[in-house]
Structure formats: structure tokens, C-alpha cells
Amino acid sequence: MRTRQLFLVIVLVMAVTSLVFAGGEPETVELDFMHSKSHLGEQYRGLCDEFEKVNPNIKVTDEVLGGSTDWQTILKGRFAAGEGHDVFNIEGLAQYELWKENIADLTGEPFTKTAVPSALAALNINGRQYGMPVNFEGYGYIYNKDIFADAGISSLPTSHSELAAVAQKLKGSGYTAFGTGYATWWVIALHMQNVAFAQQDNPLQFMEDLTSGKASIADNKVFQDLQDLVDLTVEYGEENPLTTDHNQQIQLLANEDVAIIQQGVWKEVPIFKANPDINISLIPLLINDDPKMDRIPVGVPWYFVVNSRSTPEEQEAGKKFLDFMANSDVGKRYAVEEFGFIPAFKGVSGEGLGGVGQGILAYAQEDKTIPWVFGQWPDGYAQQDAFNNLQAYVAGKQSWADTLEALDESWQKRSK
Amino acid sequence: MDRKQLRTVKDDLLFIGPGVAFFVGIVLISFVLGIYYSFTEWNGVDKEAIWIGVRNYIEIFSGDEQAGISALFTARFTAASVVIANLLAFVLALALTRALKTDKVLRTIIFLPNIIGGIILGFIWRFIYVNTFETIGNLTGIGFFELPWLGTAETGFWGSVIVFVWQRTGYLMVIYVASIIGIKDELIEAARIDGATGIQLLRRVILPLTVPAITVCLFLALSWTTKMFDVIYALTRGGPYGSTETFAMNIYFEAFSSNNYGLGSAKAIVFFIVVGIISTAQVLITKRWEVEE
Numbered sequence: 001m002r003t004r005q006l007f008l009v010i011v012l013v014m015a016v017t018s019l020v021f022a023g024g025e026p027e028t029v030e031l032d033f034m035h036s037k038s039h040l041g042e043q044y045r046g047l048c049d050e051f052e053k054v055n056p057n058i059k060v061t062d063e064v065l066g067g068s069t070d071w072q073t074i075l076k077g078r079f080a081a082g083e084g085h086d087v088f089n090i091e092g093l094a095q096y097e098l099w100k101e102n103i104a105d106l107t108g109e110p111f112t113k114t115a116v117p118s119a120l121a122a123l124n125i126n127g128r129q130y131g132m133p134v135n136f137e138g139y140g141y142i143y144n145k146d147i148f149a150d151a152g153i154s155s156l157p158t159s160h161s162e163l164a165a166v167a168q169k170l171k172g173s174g175y176t177a178f179g180t181g182y183a184t185w186w187v188i189a190l191h192m193q194n195v196a197f198a199q200q201d202n203p204l205q206f207m208e209d210l211t212s213g214k215a216s217i218a219d220n221k222v223f224q225d226l227q228d229l230v231d232l233t234v235e236y237g238e239e240n241p242l243t244t245d246h247n248q249q250i251q252l253l254a255n256e257d258v259a260i261i262q263q264g265v266w267k268e269v270p271i272f273k274a275n276p277d278i279n280i281s282l283i284p285l286l287i288n289d290d291p292k293m294d295r296i297p298v299g300v301p302w303y304f305v306v307n308s309r310s311t312p313e314e315q316e317a318g319k320k321f322l323d324f325m326a327n328s329d330v331g332k333r334y335a336v337e338e339f340g341f342i343p344a345f346k347g348v349s350g351e352g353l354g355g356v357g358q359g360i361l362a363y364a365q366e367d368k369t370i371p372w373v374f375g376q377w378p379d380g381y382a383q384q385d386a387f388n389n390l391q392a393y394v395a396g397k398q399s400w401a402d403t404l405e406a407l408d409e410s411w412q413k414r415s416k
Numbered sequence: 417m418d419r420k421q422l423r424t425v426k427d428d429l430l431f432i433g434p435g436v437a438f439f440v441g442i443v444l445i446s447f448v449l450g451i452y453y454s455f456t457e458w459n460g461v462d463k464e465a466i467w468i469g470v471r472n473y474i475e476i477f478s479g480d481e482q483a484g485i486s487a488l489f490t491a492r493f494t495a496a497s498v499v500i501a502n503l504l505a506f507v508l509a510l511a512l513t514r515a516l517k518t519d520k521v522l523r524t525i526i527f528l529p530n531i532i533g534g535i536i537l538g539f540i541w542r543f544i545y546v547n548t549f550e551t552i553g554n555l556t557g558i559g560f561f562e563l564p565w566l567g568t569a570e571t572g573f574w575g576s577v578i579v580f581v582w583q584r585t586g587y588l589m590v591i592y593v594a595s596i597i598g599i600k601d602e603l604i605e606a607a608r609i610d611g612a613t614g615i616q617l618l619r620r621v622i623l624p625l626t627v628p629a630i631t632v633c634l635f636l637a638l639s640w641t642t643k644m645f646d647v648i649y650a651l652t653r654g655g656p657y658g659s660t661e662t663f664a665m666n667i668y669f670e671a672f673s674s675n676n677y678g679l680g681s682a683k684a685i686v687f688f689i690v691v692g693i694i695s696t697a698q699v700l701i702t703k704r705w706e707v708e709e
Contacts, residue, residue, distance in 0.1 A: 073672040076460050098461050098675065183655065242567040242656040243546045379459075380674030384482070384658075391657035395568060413479075414674070 029058050029317045034075070034085040035134075036066025036302065039270045043338040050330045051321055058317045086310045087318040089134065089302045092122045092375030096130060096305075103130050104308035104315055111326040111345070119300050119344035122375065131303030132322045135341035138282070138298040138360035138369070139191050139264030142271075145279040145355075147175055147259040159289040160228060167236040170259050178237035179258035181249040182394055187262055188230075189387035190374050191297070195285045196226050198297055198370035207376055210408075211415045218404040225288040227400040233262075234394055241394055250274060268340045268354040282359035296363040299372025300344060378414035385410035454682035459675040472682035482658055483683065486666035493573065493662065494641040497580045501637055502630070505585045509592030510622075523593060527586035538650025541579045542566065545651075566652055569659035576648050576660055583647070584640060588633045595629030596622065624705075631702040638698060642691045663687055 035044055041064045048060040063085065065071035072095075078084055079102060090099055106112070107128045112120060115133055123131035148166075151173035157163040167177040181187040199222050200206040209215035217223050234241055238258060249261040254274035261267075262285065271278060286293045304325075306318040325331040326345050335341045336352040342360055343350065350361050363369060374382060389406040392398045398406075454472055458465035476483060508526060512519050532540075545565035553561030565571045599622065607621050645664040648654070654661035654669070661669075667687065671680025 070672065073668075076672065079461065098459060101461070101463055240546070240550075240564045240567045243564065380669075380676075383673055384669060388482070388655075388658040391655060395656055397657065 027057050029313045031058055031060045031087065031314060031317045031321060032083075032085040033060050033062045033318075033321065034065055034088040035062070035304075036064070036071055036089055037266070037339070038064050038067030038069075039266075040339055043334065046338065047325070047331070047334045050334075051324050054324075054328075055317075055320065058320070060321070084307050084309060086307050086314045087304055087321055088307065089304050090131065091301060092303065092372075094375050094377065094379070096123055096125070096303075098379075099305070100130075102307055102309055104306040104318075106130060106132065106306060106319070106322070109319055110323045114327055114345050114347070116344055116346055122300060123303050123305075131305045132326060133300040133344040134302040134304060135300070135335065135339070136298055136344050136360075136364070137265050137301050137342065138296045138356075138363070139262070140282045140284045140296050140360075141260045142253065142263050142267070142280050142282055142356055143260045144253065144256060145281055147256065151175060151259075156283055157286060158291070158294040160225075160232075160286045160293070161289055163229075163283075163286045164232055167232060171236055176236070176238055176252075176258045177260055178233045179244060179249045179252035179261040180233050180237040180241040181244050181246050181261060181263070182234075182241040182391065183243050183245040183248075185383050185387040187246060187249075188390050188394075189382045191264070192226075192229075192262065192285060193382065193386060193390075194372055194374045195287065195297055195370070196220075196222050197373050199287065199290075199293065199295075203371065203373045204376075207373065210411050213412070217407045217411070218401065222287060223404055223407075224400075229285065229287050230390075230394065242391055253280075254278060265340065265342060265354075265356045265360055268356050272354060280355045282356050282363075284363075295368045295370045296360055297372055298360060298364055298369040301372065378411065381410055381414050385414070450681050450684060453678055454685050456678040456681075458677040460672065460677040461675075465678065468678070472679045473686070475679060476683055476686060482661070483663075483666055483670075485658060486661045486663045489573070489660060490642060490644070490663045493576060493580075493644065494638065496573075496577050497641045498634065498637040500577065501581045501585050501588055502633055504581060505588035505633065506592050506626075508585065508589045509596055510618075512589070513593055513596045523586075523590065527590055529583045530587045532583070534646030535650045537579065537583055538647045541575070541582075542651050545571075545575055567656060569656065572652050572656065572660040576644075576651060579647055579651060580641065580644070584637065588637065591629050591633050591636075592626065595626040599625050627702065627705045631699060631706070634698055634702060635695060638695060639691075642694070 033048065037044065041062075044064070045062055048062050052058060052060055065074050075084075075088065084102060090096060090103075096103065105128050109129070109132070111132050112129050116136075119133035119136065120129060123129065147170070151170050153166055153169055157166050170177040197203050197206065200220075206215055206220075210217065238244055238252060244252070246263070246267075249263060250267060250270050251274065252258040253261045254271055256275075256278075268280075271280065282296065284294055284296050304322055306315050306322070308315070310318070325335075332343070332345070332348050335343055335345075336348060336350065340352075340354060340357060342353065342357050342364075350357060353361065386407055389398070389403045389410075393400060393403045453465060455467060455469055456465035457468045457472075512523050512526075516522075529537075549561045549563075549565050552558070553563075563571055566575055603621055603625075604617065607617055612620065643664055644662045645668065648660055648662055649665055649668075652660045654665050663683075664687070667680050667683045670683060671677045
């Protein structure tokens with residue numbers, strides 16, 4: 001009996017110890033990488049494979065959390081379970097504030113010297129750099145050039161009145177002008193609203209005044225004029241604006257059922273996948289007839305950050321990965337050709353870009369851009385309150401004045 | 417304790433130990449933590465949650481309009497779904513206990529929707545409402561299919577009810593079938609001999625003897641509808657304009673979308689108390705209707 005028990009104990013101890021040390025050679029670093037580009041899952045895996053080729057002691061596990069999923073909640077869950085990724089992405093300053101206890105200082109890393117300075121700005125806090133820009137992105141009204149030509153539209157609109165005329169011409173030629181996509185919150189409550197904020201004379205000051213009570217959305221001319229744009233898209237848009245989401249917008253555009261969708265450069269890859277021959281470019285969201293409306297919102301939507309709670313080896317591997325993405329030839333090629341990114345790094349040519357990317361670059365080169373400021377909005381303002389109220393207006397349940405008032409109320413309540 | 421009692425205790429512990437351990441670890445401890453967080457202000461990420469006392473509870477009842485809208489929607493959804501699902505399940509159970517040849521097959525078919533997971537179900541039905549109905553409407557011109565399904569509060573409400581009833585009626589029906597089959601044939605025969613008509617048979621014999629099943633089914637249906645989250649989340653995500661947001665979804669958005677974990681936890685505790693009261697009341701009331709043979 002005794003020898004049997006002793007034998008059992010020894011075997012158990014061996015089994016447990018071998019399990020504990022079964023992670024492979026101690027030199028292999030496992031890098032957990034997360035990104036939110038749900039339509040670039042395969043392409044990012046390709047990039048990870050390339051990285052592993054030149055770094056044989058690093059194994060990259062990539063995970064996509066984004067698109068229509070509630071990725072922020074999933075990410076929080078992972079961190080709460082102690083499984084936070086080593087490299088992950090966040091959306092800018094407001095999310096930095098949320099995650100800062102888990103974000104490592106990246107000051108002095110190679111990418112800080114090769115990035116376009118304006119791209120680094122949002123995560124440069126007190127002189128220290130905390131994130132690496134993924135790319136520049138822009139959005140607006142993606143339009144089908146062939147349909148425009150067919151409807152006899154010879155010049156692109158640069159004011160609201162011209163846009164209304166375009167919509168009428170499209171309808172006259174038997175086309176549905178807009179694929180609104182107002183079932184998706186970030187189409188109407190984030191990107192469209194951002195244009196109204198960014199077109200203020202001083203957007204940052206405007207937001208501060210909103211918080212302190214010195215300014216209000218209801219009294220603001222740009223917001224009042226926004227009603228015309230919403231009405232125009234609904235009047236000349238697809239039948240059920242509140243049930244069309246961002247994926248259906250792609251279908252509608254690719255099948256040439258609509259001429260215009262409000263989307264951004266990130267949709268180029270799925271659009272061309274659905275219809276490789278489509279001819280598209282971009283025009284701005286034209287709220288009123290002020291000439292400064294003719295500007296495209298360009299910003300850095302995503303920053304990669306390194307988990308400050310990962311082991312030093314994992315953080316080193318993460319920083320190497322960031323450098324690879326930004327500065328290696330493979331990384332630069334992937335950015336433009338595989339991902340369709342507008343590069344946030346100097347010395348990368350935009351030649352491989354599609355029509356939308358080229359359009360945005362053209363506006364950027366003429367300095368006709370406005371910033372993305374929704375990173376500074378209070379939590380829940382856009383996704384919950386603004387979305388519900390804007391949808392209620394589109395459904396005819398409340399007036400525009402009531403909608404603007406509700407936005408003010410929400411801002412006040414949530415910015416405390 | 418003498419040796420025999422000690423052995424019994426050891427045996428008992430061996431059998432119920434793992435179950436109790438899981439319950440305490442997963443359910444009880446989480447619940448207590450939830451109560452703790454309901455008195456704090458926390459964004460879900462920071463290392464520390466700040467204690468703020470009962471402020472969250474006060475806020476639920478004073479300033480939260482959307483919570484009120486969600487509560488009302490949940491109440492209406494519960495009322496409609498529980499009644500319709502149970503009525504339909506009972507009628508189907510009556511119909512499928514007539515010793516027809518196709519009884520068992522039909523019962524299986526009606527039960528099948530239960531197996532489909534909530535999120536997938538929501539997405540499938542979303543496709544049906546938004547795409548398929550629209551196509552049918554265009555082809556046939558029938559008004560029912562031309563409505564903007566899921567685009568208005570009313571279509572969103574009834575759309576959700578339809579999906580719930582479609583999914584869960586089979587489960588309830590199976591319980592009712594078991595109960596009806598369990599009624600002794602002699603009772604039915606005796607009633608018929610006494611000249612009972614179909615309706616009288618139903619009212620005086622079948623219904624009273626199936627009350628235990630009604631207790632169970634009402635309880636189940638109430639439990640499913642009050643806590644409804646996954647199906648409606650996938651179907652409408654609470655839209656349009658928050659009109660189909662169930663209370664469970666409101667809690668979820670509060671805690672994770674608005675980064676207000678403390679307030680979300682407080683709402684969850686309040687929700688627990690309300691649902692607990694309703695469920696207990698329901699069971700107590702229906703238990704009183706039960707009849708001994």
C-alpha cells in the first residue's frame with residue numbers, strides 16, 4: 001500500500017511539473033495582438049506571419065475584436081480576467097484616459113521619428129508618446145462615378161444646394177441617391193455628428209464651452225443646418241433608413257442600387273471585394289452653403305498601444321512589432337497594398353490606394369481637412385443618447401429642436 | 417457525532433460538495449461582489465472603485481429616462497409574450513394529444529426552434545424581417561409584409577414577441593403535453609360517461625389537473641422574458657431609438673457602453689429584487705390553484 005501511494009504521489013508531482021513547464025523553450029515569446037479591423041483579419045494574419053519569419057523567437061497570436069461587435073466590452077472582460085493583449089488598439093484620447101493604467105510609455109520608439117507629426121498628436125500627453133497611429137482615415141459621401149456620369153452630373157457639389165440638386169438629378173434618372181445606413185450608430189451619431197462639431201470655428205473651444213454651459217448645441221447654426229442634410233438623405237434615400245446598417249450600405253453601393261453612401265476609406269476593401277469593377281470617389285458631407293463645408297474629416301482613428309502589465313519580454317516584442325509595422329519594407333507595403341491604408345508615416349507613397357483613398361489624399365494635400373473630435377466626447381453621449389434621439393427624429397417621432405435639446409441635456413449629464 | 421453520523425456527513429459532502437462549491441464560487445460570490453460594486457463609481461478598467469454610498473440607487477429612480485422606457489418595454493413584452501406563448505403552447509398540446517399518427521413528429525418539429533441559440537436566432541429573424549419580408553412585400557403587395565419591420569417601435573415590439581413565441585412555444589408545449597398525458601384515462605372516460613361536452617371536459621377536468629404544469633410554464637416564461645437579452649440584442653440592438661431596449665440590455669449598456677459599472681450593478685440589484693418578487697408571487701398564486709386528484 002505504502003509503495004503504491006508513494007509511486008502515485010511521484011507520478012502526480014511529475015505530471016504537474018511537466019504541465020507547468022510545458023510552454024516550449026523559455027526563449028519563445030508569445031505576443032498577443034489585437035486589432036479592430038474586422039474586414040482585414042486575413043491580411044493582418046499575413047503581416048503577423050511575415051513578422052514571425054524575421055523574428056523566429058516570437059510567436060504572434062492575433063485576434064480581431066471590432067466591426068459590429070461590442071469590442072470594448074470584450075476587451076474589458078479580457079483585462080479583468082488577466083488576459084489583456086500585449087498589443088491592442090484604442091480610439092484616441094478619451095479611451096486613453098480609460099485605459100491609461102494599462103498603457104506603456106512609447107516615447108523614443110523608432111516610429112515616433114518616422115510618423116507624420118500630426119498623426120502622433122492625440123496620444124502625445126505631456127511630451128510623452130503613448131500610442132502609434134495605425135493610419136489616416138477619412139470619410140464622406142462615397143459616390144459611384146459611373147452612375148453620376150450616367151445621370152449627367154458633370155461637376156461635383158461643393159455646397160449643400162449643389163448636393164440637393166445632384167440628389168434630384170439622380171432621382172430624375174431613376175436612381176436612389178443615398179444609402180443612409182442609419183441603423184448603425186457610428187454612421188449617424190458619430191461620423192455625421194463629428195462633421196457638425198469639426199466645422200465649428202474652434203471645435204475644441206466649442207466642446208469646452210458645451211461642458212461649461214457657455215455654448216449650446218440647440219443655438220448653434222451648424223447644428224440647426226444639419227437638419228437639412230439629414231432630411232435630404234432620408235428623402236432621397238433607401239426605403240427603410242432605420243433598418244439599413246453599414247454592411248447593407250456596402251451591398252447597396254456594390255450592387256449599384258444606390259449612388260452615394262456615407263462611409264470611409266476603411267470600406268474600400270469590402271466594396272471592391274463585392275464589386276471589383278466599381279468606380280468610386282469621395283465628396284464631403286455638405287451641411288450648408290458655407291464654402292468651408294468643402295472639407296473632408298481626416299483623422300487618426302486607431303492607435304496601437306503596448307500593455308504596460310505584460311512581462312518585459314512581451315513588451316519588447318510588442319515594440320518590435322510596432323516598429324515592423326511602421327518602418328519595415330514589408331510593413332509599409334502591407335499598409336498601402338493589403339490594408340488600403342492612407343499612410344500615417346513619412347515617405348510612403350499612396351500609389352496603391354483606391355479611389356476613395358486617392359480622393360482623401362487629394363483633399364489632404366490641399367489642406368481641405370477637418371479633424372476627428374469624437375474622441376473627446378463624453379462616454380455614452382454618441383452611442384446611446386445621440387443615436388437614440390437622431391433615430392427618433394428620422395422616424396418622425398420628435399422635432400429637430402427637441403433633438404438638439406436632448407443632445408445638450410445628454411452632454412451636460414455625461415460630461416460631469 | 418458518532419462514527420456513523422460522521423460517515424453520513426462525509427458522504428453527503430462528497431455528493432453535494434462540488435455543486436455547492438460551484439454555486440458559492442460562481443453565483444454567490446459574484447452576487448455579493450455585484451452588491452459591493454453597486455455602491456461604487458467605477459469605469460470597469462481602473463484599479464480602484466470609488467465608494468459613493470446609495471447615490472446610484474437614487475439616480476435610478478430620479479433621473480434615468482431610458483431606464484423607465486426599458487422597464488416599460490420589458491413589462492409589455494413580458495405580458496404579451498407570456499400570455500401568447502402559453503396559450504399557443506396549451507392549444508397545441510391539446511391538439512397533439514389526440515393520438516394522431518403524426519403527433520410525435522409534429523411535437524418534435526415544434527420543439528426544434530428551441531435549440532437554436534439566441535444570438536443566431538436574432539440575426540436570422542432580423543434577416544427575415546428586413547430582407548425577406550421586404551421582398552415578399554414587393555412581390556405580393558400584402559400590407560403586412562410592406563411594413564417597415566424593425567424600423568418603428570411597434571414593429572420592433574411585435575417582431576420581438578413573434579421571435580420569442582416562435583422559439584419557446586415548443587418547450588412549453590412539451591411540458592403541457594406531459595401533463596395532459598398524465599391525466600388518468602379513467603377520469604376522462606368517467607366525465608364523458610357523465611355527459612361532459614368538450615368545453616366542460618376542458619374546464620372541469622383537464623385544466624384543473626394541468627395547473628402544476630401551468631405553474632411551471634408561467635414561471636419559465638416569466639423568467640425568460642423578464643431577463644431577455646440575447647435575442648432582442650441581435651434582432652434590434654434596442655433600436656430604433658432605444659424603443660426595444662429590455663431592462664437587461666439597459667443594464668448592459670449602462671455598465672459597458674457608458675462605462676458606469678457601479679450604476680449598472682445598482683440597476684442589476686434592483687432588477688433582481690423586482691423579478692424575485694414577481695416570480696415568487698406568481699408561484700405562490702398558482703400553487704394555490706393546484707388540485708389534488
